[in-house]
Amino acid sequence: MTGTLRRAQPWLGTLVSIEASVDRALPGTHAAMATAFAAIARVHAAMSSQCAGSDVARFNAAARGTVVTCDPWTIRVLRIAAELRRASAGLFDVALGSTRGATYRVVDTRHLLKLDDAARIELGGIAKGFAVDRAVAVLRSHRVRAGLVNAGGDLRGFGSGAWPVQVRGSRLRLTVQQGAIATSHYRNGRSLYRDDPLVVPDRRDVHAVDRLVTVAAPRCVLADALTKVVALTGDPAHPLLRSIGAQAWLQ
Amino acid sequence: MRIEVLPIILGALPVSAWSADYLTAHEAETLMFPQAQEFAPVNLRFDNAQMQEIAKRAGISARSAQWGVSVARKDNVPLGYVVVDNVIGKFELITYAVGVGTDGAIRQIEILSYRESHGGEVRLPAWRKQFAGKTVAGPLRIGEDIANISGATLSCTHITDGVRRIVAVLQVARDSGVLP
Numbered sequence: 001m002t003g004t005l006r007r008a009q010p011w012l013g014t015l016v017s018i019e020a021s022v023d024r025a026l027p028g029t030h031a032a033m034a035t036a037f038a039a040i041a042r043v044h045a046a047m048s049s050q051c052a053g054s055d056v057a058r059f060n061a062a063a064r065g066t067v068v069t070c071d072p073w074t075i076r077v078l079r080i081a082a083e084l085r086r087a088s089a090g091l092f093d094v095a096l097g098s099t100r101g102a103t104y105r106v107v108d109t110r111h112l113l114k115l116d117d118a119a120r121i122e123l124g125g126i127a128k129g130f131a132v133d134r135a136v137a138v139l140r141s142h143r144v145r146a147g148l149v150n151a152g153g154d155l156r157g158f159g160s161g162a163w164p165v166q167v168r169g170s171r172l173r174l175t176v177q178q179g180a181i182a183t184s185h186y187r188n189g190r191s192l193y194r195d196d197p198l199v200v201p202d203r204r205d206v207h208a209v210d211r212l213v214t215v216a217a218p219r220c221v222l223a224d225a226l227t228k229v230v231a232l233t234g235d236p237a238h239p240l241l242r243s244i245g246a247q248a249w250l251q
Numbered sequence: 252m253r254i255e256v257l258p259i260i261l262g263a264l265p266v267s268a269w270s271a272d273y274l275t276a277h278e279a280e281t282l283m284f285p286q287a288q289e290f291a292p293v294n295l296r297f298d299n300a301q302m303q304e305i306a307k308r309a310g311i312s313a314r315s316a317q318w319g320v321s322v323a324r325k326d327n328v329p330l331g332y333v334v335v336d337n338v339i340g341k342f343e344l345i346t347y348a349v350g351v352g353t354d355g356a357i358r359q360i361e362i363l364s365y366r367e368s369h370g371g372e373v374r375l376p377a378w379r380k381q382f383a384g385k386t387v388a389g390p391l392r393i394g395e396d397i398a399n400i401s402g403a404t405l406s407c408t409h410i411t412d413g414v415r416r417i418v419a420v421l422q423v424a425r426d427s428g429v430l431p
Contacts (some may be wrong), residue, residue, distance in 0.1 A: 004272070005364075006272075006273045007273050007361060008273045008361070008362035009361060009362060010362070010411070011409045015362060016346075016409060017271070017273070025356055030282065035280075070332065090343040092390060150400075165256065165400070167400075168400050172256070173256070174254055174255065174256055174257060174258040175254070175255040175257060176253075176254055177253035177254070177255075178252060178253050179252035179254050180252075182256065185377055216252065216254040217252070218252045245252060
């Protein structure tokens with residue numbers, strides 16, 4: 001017997017759904033899904049700014065000079081974010097322009113040093129994508145043949161399946177086989193549906209951004225983060241996209 | 252990465268109605284309490300004072316004086332409770348189940364089904380066509396018949412409020428001795 005198992009739970013301020021192809025040889029699929037949801041919950045607990053006691057909340061509340069103990073996954077996300085910030089010439093910035101200078105320094109894989117009282121970080125524009133990638137990694141390590149993880153519209157498919165995807169508020173329809181898609185809808189520079197901020201330092205025109213952006217990328221963390229770069233530049237052919245094998249649609 | 256762009260159907264409209272079923276209530280309770288040998292339904296009825304107590308603990312109204320609870324038991328010892336509830340958001344109706352241990356701690360939250368519509372747009376035929384002829388034999392499920400959605404869905408505020416209410420309902424029921 002083959003089929004598909006689907007479950008959904010509320011995490012990261014949205015609905016996270018996981019579907020996995022099942023066959024009789026794999027009775028542990030529910031266990032695999034539970035472990036995948038646990039990975040999502042771990043990202044939620046560490047990186048949601050609304051979650052009291054999260055790494056992000058504690059960092060934002062801390063004073064300059066504080067060493068904040070973090071989940072190693074938070075440090076991983078910050079490293080990816082720093083790379084994207086450099087590659088996008090500062091367009092993607094998890095510090096949202098909260099400080100003029102440096103925001104933090106990574107001490108090691110578990111510790112972050114806060115460098116400025118005013119420094120704030122917000123991982124809402126990247127953590128969902130990262131969570132999707134972690135869930136996909138769990139499912140694969142449990143030898144789930146094919147599946148799709150969707151965190152409020154940031155989604156990634158793996159294995160042999162092909163999933164039709166409709167972009168909300170658009171006529172764009174895509175089929176995802178192996179790869180990720182993220183969509184962000186901004187009006188007046190603000191995300192319509194979620195915590196997905198666009199603010200970058202020295203960009204006063206940001207409040208005028210009114211765009212629906214969809215990005216396809218090999219990994220969901222990249223698709224999620226790059227929606228911000230495309231929204232701000234208005235350029236679906238931004239060189240950064242090509243360099244990581246991503247594609248964008250702008251409406 | 253393999254992503255294909257599908258041709259635009261003329262007349263097709265932006266996403267307007269969407270529906271997904273994930274688990275049945277029994278599947279959810281079995282996942283939440285895999286050791287349970289039975290799930291006994293109990294109907295709770297609260298008086299006004301209890302309703303006020305629930306509202307006080309939850310920080311939102313008790314909404315209903317009657318609640319159905321499924322008590323998970325093994326060897327006649329209660330392991331916990333499962334409550335199925337609906338919340339209505341701006342555009343969506345969500346049915347979800349909450350599992351709570353006998354210690355009052357939330358075990359798990361599972362979405363059972365999710366339906367959303369954006370009102371008038373539902374009447375437009377091209378999108379609705381996806382739903383036509385879907386019966387028990389051709390269940391309405393994402394992935395098979397209906398496109399998945401990229402683009403954020405609901406905020407989970409309504410579910411969070413609902414879960415808090417259910418935890419208060421169970422506390423008040425246990426305090427009054429109606430629940431084991």
